[in-house]
Amino acid sequence: MSSGNTEKQIMIMQDYKSTALVCTPTYAITLADKMERMGIDPKNLSLKVGLFGGEPWSESMRKEIETRLCLSATDNYGLSEVIGPGVAGECSCKCGMHIFEDAFIPEIIDPETCQVLPPGSVGELVLTTLTKEALPMIRYRTRDITSLDYSKCDCGRTMVRMKKTMGRSDDMLIIKGVNVFPSQIEEVLFAIEGCEPHYQLVVDRIGAMDELEVRIEVTENIFFDEMKKQRAFLEMVEKKIASMLGVGATVKLVEPNSIPRQEGKASRVIDKRKI
Numbered sequence: 001m002s003s004g005n006t007e008k009q010i011m012i013m014q015d016y017k018s019t020a021l022v023c024t025p026t027y028a029i030t031l032a033d034k035m036e037r038m039g040i041d042p043k044n045l046s047l048k049v050g051l052f053g054g055e056p057w058s059e060s061m062r063k064e065i066e067t068r069l070c071l072s073a074t075d076n077y078g079l080s081e082v083i084g085p086g087v088a089g090e091c092s093c094k095c096g097m098h099i100f101e102d103a104f105i106p107e108i109i110d111p112e113t114c115q116v117l118p119p120g121s122v123g124e125l126v127l128t129t130l131t132k133e134a135l136p137m138i139r140y141r142t143r144d145i146t147s148l149d150y151s152k153c154d155c156g157r158t159m160v161r162m163k164k165t166m167g168r169s170d171d172m173l174i175i176k177g178v179n180v181f182p183s184q185i186e187e188v189l190f191a192i193e194g195c196e197p198h199y200q201l202v203v204d205r206i207g208a209m210d211e212l213e214v215r216i217e218v219t220e221n222i223f224f225d226e227m228k229k230q231r232a233f234l235e236m237v238e239k240k241i242a243s244m245l246g247v248g249a250t251v252k253l254v255e256p257n258s259i260p261r262q263e264g265k266a267s268r269v270i271d272k273r274k275i
């Protein structure tokens with residue numbers, strides 16, 4: 001289907017009784033939102049499985065997609081420089097993505113020193129292609145931070161599993177000297193009932209001080225008229241973010257659908273700092 005034209009995507013799903021959906025997790029949510037607005041019950045579609053990837057997403061987002069689209073959602077990994085989607089994918093155990101080791105040799109390195117790290121360490125994933133023709137990749141630095149699990153998987157496959165990427169070695173934010181991955185904030189937000197998976201981080205520097213603002217879209221039913229309730233909610237979210245990151249943030253509620261949507265990957269971070 002390629003990307004875009006959400007209504008047409010849904011029409012095709014209905015007409016062809018599509019059983020599999022392959023897209024970014026953000027777009028899966030966009031599809032669910034659109035279906036809701038169009039009054040289409042996903043139960044009446046034929047979807048069984050969803051292969052999602054292309055951006056970091058949390059377990060809570062998986063649950064939301066599975067519930068709202070009535071399918072089993074798996075995480076998948078790939079990058080266009082190497083092959084696109086298809087480097088690694090989850091089996092039905094959903095406990096790590098099996099890397100197709102017949103086609104790729106994975107390594108984990110320290111992104112600072114480039115040294116190969118022992119099995120199980122967290123570091124940058126490096127890939128070497130074994131079957132790619134014309135443009136083979138030798139020890140290609142993906143910039144994705146993850147770790148490899150060599151233990152036996154319940155599904156019986158022996159291929160190594162990579163953990164969900166924890167961010168990129170180059171999109172990590174340093175706020176007040178603390179390393180912050182947007183995916184950590186995502187994890188906090190999704191765990192709080194009422195938060196839509198649409199958020200934006202705005203980083204600025206006031207004087208010498210970094211300021212982090214988290215803008216969250218809320219659902220209509222928790223868009224309180226009462227200032228007191230709203231303040232208590234904001235304080236609760238701020239506390240959770242501070243304990244997760246070790247650095248404080250100002251949380252701001254914004255109206256539903258006010259954070260710009262993209263058909264593909266969501267742009268989560270606006271860094272206004274001039275360093």
Ligand SMILES: [Zn+2]
Nearest residue numbers: 091153155157
């Ligand atoms: Zn498995």
